[in-house]
Amino acid sequence: MSGNRFHKVRALLSALILAAAVGLILYGIYIGEAGEVFRKAVTICLECIGVG
Amino acid sequence: MKEWKRHLIQAISALLHNPHIPNFFGGRIHQGATKHLCVPGLNCYSCPGAAGACPIGSLQAVIGGRTKNVSYYVSGTILLLGVLFGRLICGFLCPFGLLQDLLHKIRSPKPRLPRRLDQGLRWGKYLALAAVLILPALVTDAFGLGAPYFCKYLCPAGTLLGGIPLILGNEGLRAAIGFLFSWKMGILLLVLAGSVLLYRPFCKYLCPLGAVYGLLNRFSVYQMKVDEKACVHCGACERACKMGVQVTKNINSAECIRCGLCKSICPTKAIKSGCIFGRS
Numbered sequence: 001m002s003g004n005r006f007h008k009v010r011a012l013l014s015a016l017i018l019a020a021a022v023g024l025i026l027y028g029i030y031i032g033e034a035g036e037v038f039r040k041a042v043t044i045c046l047e048c049i050g051v052g
Numbered sequence: 053m054k055e056w057k058r059h060l061i062q063a064i065s066a067l068l069h070n071p072h073i074p075n076f077f078g079g080r081i082h083q084g085a086t087k088h089l090c091v092p093g094l095n096c097y098s099c100p101g102a103a104g105a106c107p108i109g110s111l112q113a114v115i116g117g118r119t120k121n122v123s124y125y126v127s128g129t130i131l132l133l134g135v136l137f138g139r140l141i142c143g144f145l146c147p148f149g150l151l152q153d154l155l156h157k158i159r160s161p162k163p164r165l166p167r168r169l170d171q172g173l174r175w176g177k178y179l180a181l182a183a184v185l186i187l188p189a190l191v192t193d194a195f196g197l198g199a200p201y202f203c204k205y206l207c208p209a210g211t212l213l214g215g216i217p218l219i220l221g222n223e224g225l226r227a228a229i230g231f232l233f234s235w236k237m238g239i240l241l242l243v244l245a246g247s248v249l250l251y252r253p254f255c256k257y258l259c260p261l262g263a264v265y266g267l268l269n270r271f272s273v274y275q276m277k278v279d280e281k282a283c284v285h286c287g288a289c290e291r292a293c294k295m296g297v298q299v300t301k302n303i304n305s306a307e308c309i310r311c312g313l314c315k316s317i318c319p320t321k322a323i324k325s326g327c328i329f330g331r332s
Contacts, residue, residue, distance in 0.1 A: 041097035
């Protein structure tokens with residue numbers, strides 16, 4: 001594959017992953033995952049700090 | 053870019069990851085709305101100063117929950133950050149990366165691990181990533197809940213930025229410490245001492261977040277490039293690289309944290325960086 005074509009394929013893959021990432025985030029927010037993350041993040045995680 | 057400028061950016065980033073400084077003295081954590089968001093670096097959400105959620109901790113919390121074994125929101129966030137920047141986040145934004153960088157500046161012998169051992173140990177971060185993705189879903193308790201195993205048994209960032217300040221500031225937590233805390237302190241001390249001798253051992257061998265970002269290095273919007281016409285193959289870049297990247301052969305390697313040292317040291321300015329959507 002020539003350098004220019006390889007570069008284009010890579011840029012296309014980047015764009016696809018970018019779109020997939022945005023889609024995943026939006027779907028995650030839609031099903032309430034951001035709230036789930038919030039609830040976990042505002043309580044002290046005993047396991048994370050080595051107590052639980 | 054001069055190294056001190058990168059360290060300045062790292063320090064600002066560490067402060068933005070942990071702006072709630074007074075909490076360090078009160079034995080409590082921030083509980084504001086910004087904790088809906090995952091931060092780019094490895095920064096425990098139980099750190100008293102933390103503004104946001106640790107992506108690895110959040111991933112395990114959702115996967116280990118009762119309702120589902122996959123996390124769309126957190127995976128999407130990690131994927132988004134990784135595909136935009138790759139391991140530039142490790143080199144410029146991660147607070148635990150800054151700590152390791154600073155520790156490595158302490159004068160001491162700087163041994164080089166034998167290449168085969170070094171290469172073998174680097175698979176450790178992918179094992180840690182597999183453990184993050186699989187264990188909380190598979191190894192569950194009687195209620196169907198999985199523990200955040202990486203955070204619980206390995207993560208030194210959680211012990212340093214979360215465990216130690218909270219235990220110092222909170223009497224109730226102090227009374228609850230046991231073998232697990234000693235184990236995690238042991239891991240932390242090992243990583244800190246290792247960072248004096250070796251460059252960023254946690255990033256190279258253990259960090260699951262670095263593993264994901266590394267896998268995305270090749271496809272990230274931010275790319276590094278060697279201009280073949282300008283390169284004189286003097287080897288200066290590879291001698292300078294502390295992550296052991298073969299710069300001229302594989303500049304967007306999963307090991308490159310994009311610190312830019314190779315770029316600044318290149319005598320012919322053959323190493324460039326920029327957006328993948330620009331001209332090839």
